[in-house]
Amino acid sequence: MPSKPPTTTDTCTTQLQALGAQIRSQRKALRMNATVTAEAAGLSRVTLHRIEKGEPSVTMGAWCSAMAALGMALQARSGTDTAAQATDRTGWIPARVALADYPQLRALAWQVHGTDTLTPMEALDIYERNARHLDLQAMSADEQALLQALRLALSRKPGAEDAV
Structure with a gap:
């Protein structure tokens, strides 16, 4: 039996998990522990952990604060831009x-x-x-x-x- 096609929710969850992994990777690369990063972002350590896991229930503001504390920026791209940027x-x-x-x-x-x-x-x-x-x-x-x-x-x- 063929598997069902991915839904928009599945795609968003996958993208959030990938973004959370990037945030965690950046934190590790900067050698910052979760407590220090959370304090710098104005978040609780639990919220930072939920962001790094890619949980969609965390507010967008919290995601942006965590990224800003790590020197990262959030950018929105259209689906057509992704392929062109990924290859260069x-x-x-x-x-x-x-x-x-x-x-x-x-x-x-x-x-x-x-x-x-x-x-x-x-x-x-x-x-x-x-x-x-x-x-x-x-x-x-x-x-x-x-x-x-x-x-x-x-x-x-x-x-x-x-x-x-």
Whole structure:
């Protein structure tokens, strides 16, 4: 029996959960605990926790306050803008590099246990230590852009960005 198509509520819930995960990731990247972040945003720690879980019952003002406390901004986009903006990641480095999004990195990081994400510096170290095992032809354009951005921003050796 085919599954039913996603409803608007399902889509909104998924988007709020993704936004909550981004907020939590930013908080972790800034090394701020939940209590300090909640106080900076003028919220209770419980409300911040609900935001990070993506609960739709939290007011929009609370979401905006939490994001502002973390140096983030909320923007509304039309559905057609999303595809165009998602593909242009030139020079973009995420606060945490998700192994699931970068197959070559995931293969190189086989020894990493207990986490699904790496700091940008950890990701660059793994790429550089295992450069001989990289398959550049099989690497997606997004992963190549990430590697180039990491090298340009974080490389410690002069000329290292030209190596691959």
